[in-house]
Amino acid sequence: MNRRTLLASAALALGLAGTALAQDKTKVGFVFVGPIGDGGWTYEHNQGRLAVEEHFGDAVETVYQESVPEGADAERVLTQMALSGADLIFTTSFGYMDPTINVAQKFPNVKFEHATGYKRADNVGTYSARFYEGRAVQGLIAGHMTESNIIGYIASYPIPEVIRGINSAYIHARKVNPDVQFKVIWAYTWFDPAKEADAATALIEQGADVILQHTDSTAPQAAAEKAGNVYTFGQASDMAEYAPKPRISSIIDNWTPYYIDRVQAVIDGAWTSDDTWDGIGAGMVKIGEITDAVPAEVKAEAEALIEAIGSGAYHPFTGPLNKQDGSVWLAEGETADDGTLLGMNFYVEGLTGEIPQ
């Protein structure tokens, strides 16, 4: 054996020892669309990451990357994470869908979990929460609370998830307040405090006294607080620092049980690609405390709705419901199927304005 092969085999042995060591610890990566301090969407995913660390202790190592743009950069970040030895990677925004699929093809032994998307592969699973169940509760409270009968809605991108939220909130606001009107602003961002604050201010100036948001920062809450008599709801996270007013309740995404479950599956070698879509019943969607700014009877009504949705007794999309153009969507008593909900690209009857296209 000459010196070169000796060195090479030593290096090989070291390398093997290295991988053996790495295999002891399961490495879990997270790719985030905003900063972990956004107070909303990314914050909650990071809470899930921290819970994974705490639950598994030394058995698991987590890594994460914040503020990753949705596109070519995401593909590089994912590849580097996979190269660094990650066993399981959660990609936590819709725009990471194609990059996740592309990178997963190159790393068949790494498991990927993509949030809110619809493309799957042998090593790519998807997961999301039925946020629209929470939106129904928000809509009910908002319909009661508005005095101007104008509810502002800061939407992010015109994708089915966001459209579903608008429809669900509107249906339940109209149920308790037939005169209610929704004004929707499309911000084309998930996280941009300046844009979100501008949108909130614009809605308030147009007479909205309740603001719902599908963007991740607390900027709309701050704008509402400044404006005075405006109510808001925490989005993705409790945003309790704005309670009891303007924030009167919230939708909380609770990813912790799911993340722990999936990491455990990888450790056990039992992970398979699947599609999870859980709501209030399974605890993936939680409703944050309804504050005292809300009258007791409204609070009771909202709690009854949470109970009914959670037990499966009531589906937020139950007929009779028409589409915006007046055509029949759901007949009396009929409920929407998941396929239609997942591809929802229309407003329900009564909503004004158009979905951008």
Place this chain on the structure above:
Amino acid sequence: MIRLEKRPQPSRAWTVAAPLLAVALTMVAGGLMFALLGKNPVDAIRTIFWDPLFNQQFASYSRPQLLVKAGPLILIAIGLSLGFRAGIWNIGAEGQYIMGALAGAGVALALYPLDTWILFPLMVLAGALGGWAWAMIPALLKTRFRTNEILVSLLLVYVAQQVLASMSLGLMRNPEGGGFPGSRNLQQYPAAANPELFEGTGMHWGVVAAFIAVIAAYVLLNRHMLGFQIRLTGQSPRAARFAGVDTNALVLFCLGTSGALAGLAGLFEVSGPAGQVNIDFNVGYGFTAIIVAFLGRLHPVGILLAGLLMALTYIGGELAQFMLGIPAAAIQAFQGMLLFFLLGVDVLSNYNIRLGRREIA
């Protein structure tokens, strides 16, 4: 007492040494910041500057990625530097980048699923034209009405972003995309794709174009009359007019060229690494390229190196984030330090530092 004395000529030695000193200073100051954050500064610096190039685990992937990331930066910065040298300020390369991508991708999507080799050259042409046309708006307004090209080109970025959003949601939306925004993926459309030319090198047509642009700009500035006119106009507009330089033509040329190059960068990005037209297709290359142009001293070779350095801090910064858990904001601060020191130590090439009192003459 420390005094600065202007050198009659910029010091050649310092022109070369200043960037190296700046990198060293950044490492010291950045290391201090990482230490304050409770991270090992040596590890952090090594992860940012060394690992993307030489780490066994990553380098074979991240070295080519340097080219992918630097390609559009260099291509755009070369175009911008021509104008900047002549005192013509195109701040709207981001918009021209978007319009180039839209024009190029538009050709491909309109002809889908045409399968012929001529398609890609057509897209390249359309991409350059798209960027050129968008840059002609501030150029014509400036030559006709003396409007300020800084404001016009910058504001047109926001217009371009709205056009981009509208295209991703409407005209160019993938009819098979299940109602989601975004066009068809050009990577899966062979005649329109801009893939790696050699597997695992990161080299795509956009990187090739960037290298060609560097050489062309070098020849233009050093060997061509037009290059002389550009430099002359930048140094002394009055003298340039006396020398018979047609300033209007120069404005059209500089803005047009930088627009066309930005448009090309957009086209190569949308058909290659990005793959599709989507609402947030642009990630700020057009603005970062301004920094790259100045970092490279508006010199073609300097821009080439600056683009690669910038790409290195991006990719190394990403590694440092998830390997060492350094927050994204700290990485941005680190990049900021690098620019700060690079521009700061410029003083040394233009000034002598004298200690002691000024002698009385």
